[in-house]
Amino acid sequence: MPATKKIAVIGDVMLDCYWIGSTHRISPESPVPVVNIKTIEKKLGGAANVALNIQTLDQTVSLVGLIGDDDAGRDLKDLCQSAGIIDALITDSQHATINKLRVISRQQHVVRCDFEENYPDTPSKSTVDLCKKEIESADVIVLSDYGKGFLQPVSELIAHARAHGKKVIIDPKGDDFTKYRGSTLLTPNLSEFEKIAGTCHSDEELFEKAQTMRETLDLEALLITRSEKGMTLFEKDKEPITFSAQARDVFDVTGAGDTVIALIATFLAKDHSLPEACRIANLGASIVVGKMGASTVSYDELNRAMREASRAHHRILTKEELLEEIKIAHDRQEKIVMTNGCFDIIHKGHVSYLEAARRLGDRLIVALNSDASVKRIKGPERPIMDEESRASVLASLSSVDWVVLFDEDTPESLINELLPDILVKGSDYEVSDIKGAEAVLNNGGEVKLIDFIDGYSTTKAINKIKQLS
Structure with missing residues (x-):
């Protein structure tokens, strides 16, 4: 070796000190916040x-x-x-250690106090x-x-x-x-x-x-x-x-x-x-x-x-990569929301639905049917957009944090492994019919139903295109 x-x-060298606390009122002595210090941290x-x-x-x-x-x-x-x-x-007993004190409340710096003298000698x-x-x-x-x-x-x-x-x-x-x-x-x-x-x-x-x-x-x-x-x-x-x-x-x-x-x-x-x-x-x-x-x-x-x-796109992950991201998010106390679908020709209804899902938590996972899966479910003429295109568009939406593809007809096995905090589907479903719902509920999670905007669907878009061609 x-x-x-x-x-x-x-x-x-210097010592960085952090006084961290909560702020609920303004001082009666002067117009400054009163910080009730809860934690003191010292760092290099x-x-x-x-x-x-x-x-x-x-x-x-x-x-x-x-x-x-x-x-x-x-x-x-x-x-x-x-x-x-x-x-x-x-x-050196003739010089004080440089010390920088930061008072922090609500993840914001309130004030910084520097205790220091430059070394003139x-x-x-x-x-x-x-x-x-x-x-x-x-x-x-x-x-x-x-x-x-x-x-x-x-x-x-x-x-x-x-x-x-x-x-x-x-x-x-x-x-x-x-x-x-x-x-x-x-x-x-x-x-x-x-x-x-x-x-x-x-x-x-x-x-x-x-x-x-x-x-x-x-x-x-x-x-x-x-x-x-x-x-x-x-x-x-x-x-x-x-x-x-x-x-x-x-x-x-x-x-x-x-x-x-x-x-x-x-x-x-x-x-x-x-x-x-x-x-x-x-x-x-x-x-x-x-x-x-x-x-x-x-x-x-x-x-x-x-x-x-x-990666070609840092939001499009494998299942293994996604499991790692979920662990990191949970360590940060973030709430994970998950939904799934084919999302072939993304329209306003999709966008609105995903934005509503994202508002339920801190991170949104979209499980996306692969091309093979869509063909089995929708027929040989589908999907219109291939899986790479659909995943890329989804990953470009501000409401979507991660996209993961699955080849099965349903995402049940994927949901059972990922176990999101909240599983979301459209309001046309019954909770008892939602694949993966039982595993999420048994794990202490929730299942939420969201309404779609009337008048928007991929099928309608395809039919309109056919009529015009």
Whole structure:
């Protein structure tokens, strides 16, 4: 077995605290909400969150940063120990640990309170020597600069790392990027880049300025994260590569940059190419923005995202993929609704019916008869639209979360396996006649009947087309 590669994270560490509670009234003292705190959470923040993201993927990682001789510093060390991060933190009684407190109610930030002082002093020789020692013992170096002062000797650290043949990845801050000259990869977001290079009014201008920066700073590569436009990688003597943003519900962008740099470092340490590491990091960022606060991404989440990205349509699933999605949804306390049908030539009645079904829960599954199934039920001239077309149209509807095909005449066996919380059929059915209803009811679920809009049917549409032809 080859020796496990190590990553060293060096930078500004901080403790992220979350006070979470309910809000029901406005303070009589001033027009601000009163939050009744129910839960207090403490998490690794800044460079420490980068290290946590790396360790979550079972990658050996050490963390170098400055903390105070205080409760927040001790909390930080305890969290590192619990996570399995190699602790190379430096305790300085002259400085307080940086602590960011967020008060949250109803999944919204009410206020953030920062307890911090930048480090005005140049780090001591012993501190720089410790950083160099960690650099020498690692294979990939991450410098996580939050502009708090610990990375004042960043140029010296880059030179030391490059002299020892180490890859150096930097998440930059500030209005002077010349101090990062010679690093392997720089990962500014668009606003950080434009602060240095100037506003870009087109992709062409962005690409030109990015290549100029990469050459001027003697970087092997420059990665610009561009929010809804994804991220673009610029390498020497290669065409730029843009990784499109993955469509996700954005809940909190805190720590997304940490996840990007952590995943790139992790997969470079696992001998992936830089473009492949960036592609994975792009998927990871799309996952972490759906979580509250600075969070991590697991291998299971990454593998799931990669499977989704490789599908022709991420909402059209196999039964096995759907079972996995249902488990994840139930873990989130989401209610699963399911219905079924042929849905051949989708019309207004179908759309209205599916919208009504979706309103009954959080996720809607549509079980779709395959072409063979439709032929047996409707006759040899049906379906008009093949199963791929029908599934694609259904999956494009905002009311539909997942589509799954079945070959049997009825979806009973599929329903028995999936066991949705609510099974939906048209009001022309009796509950006792609905396939799968018994299994759903026995599992504690419900069966609901929904009215169709009068005057709309596939048969009528087909007959009208025949009359006109």
